[in-house]
Amino acid sequence: xxxxxxxxxxxxxxxxxxxxxxxxxxxxxxxxxxxxxxxxxxxxxxxxxxxxxxxxxxxxxxxxxxxxxxxxxxxxxxxxxxxxxxxxxxxxxxxxxxxxxxxxxxxxxxxxxxxxxxxxxxxxxxxxxxxxxxxxxxxxxxxxxxxxxxxxxxxxxxxxxxxxxxxxxxxxxxxxxxxxxxxxxxxxxxxxxxxxxxxxxxxxxxxxxxxxxxxxxxxxxxxxxxxxxxxxxxxxxxxxxxxxxxxxxxxxxxxxxxxxxxxxxxxxxxxxxxxxxxxxxxxxxxxxxxxxx
Numbered sequence: 001x002x003x004x005x006x007x008x009x010x011x012x013x014x015x016x017x018x019x020x021x022x023x024x025x026x027x028x029x030x031x032x033x034x035x036x037x038x039x040x041x042x043x044x045x046x047x048x049x050x051x052x053x054x055x056x057x058x059x060x061x062x063x064x065x066x067x068x069x070x071x072x073x074x075x076x077x078x079x080x081x082x083x084x085x086x087x088x089x090x091x092x093x094x095x096x097x098x099x100x101x102x103x104x105x106x107x108x109x110x111x112x113x114x115x116x117x118x119x120x121x122x123x124x125x126x127x128x129x130x131x132x133x134x135x136x137x138x139x140x141x142x143x144x145x146x147x148x149x150x151x152x153x154x155x156x157x158x159x160x161x162x163x164x165x166x167x168x169x170x171x172x173x174x175x176x177x178x179x180x181x182x183x184x185x186x187x188x189x190x191x192x193x194x195x196x197x198x199x200x201x202x203x204x205x206x207x208x209x210x211x212x213x214x215x216x217x218x219x220x221x222x223x224x225x226x227x228x229x230x231x232x233x234x235x236x237x238x239x240x241x242x243x244x245x246x247x248x249x250x251x252x253x254x255x256x257x258x259x260x261x262x263x264x265x266x267x268x269x270x271x272x273x274x275x276x277x278x279x280x281x282x283x284x285x286x287x288x289x290x291x292x293x
Contacts, residue, residue: 003185004055004149022047023047024110026108028042030106038129038130051065056181058074059073069130070128077122084114106119146162147181149225149228154221168203171192171199172203175188199285262275268288274288276289
């Protein structure tokens, strides 16, 4: 599942060709993805100008002149690519050719910028939905989402208050989208490693009895900020499915300190421990038992 850095990277790749441009034609080449398309899906998009392209957690959000918002989720294997001109593409860092099978090109936006934006999703776990801007706060898909980890309002104090008195593990709390939005398994593992905190640690230890942030919360907040910003700069992580809008693979996976490094020596200076893996809440957790306490 693409996480916040991957979705933010896609947003930045789409922004130059979608923001400020008109959707000349919208195509839905099947009746559904994960959920059925609304009956008036293409009609409500065609002719609309995208006034802004934002992100909320793992969702892309395109503001339209009609007052509607196009909510888009990549699902497990969904990706966008931008086609400009005959066979041209936006340049990127590490290029890998996409599959030639276009049978999974399910949605196409033909933009006045001269670009075609294509949504490809082999597994069809992605989805799109048009929502009136005034109804966003009541939208079930968005309701209950926690703060953005890179937003100005998010800090160690907010993290501590969200975890105060929680009986779950620290990793489980961080994966809870109500605590903080957009974090997933990869970046939680990486942030916990960088803050030297055990994924098994009780989440409540981030706060004092008065719900004030402990040193653990401050270290974890700094680590979350650092790992997300580095991952966005690197274009996200490509474990299997994630690609940038130009078809390139992100390359933050080459900077992993702990994720997918089972059996390797810990990269913490002077530690000498061995990275272990165990299953936690149905997900693989990678950690160093020696330096993560």
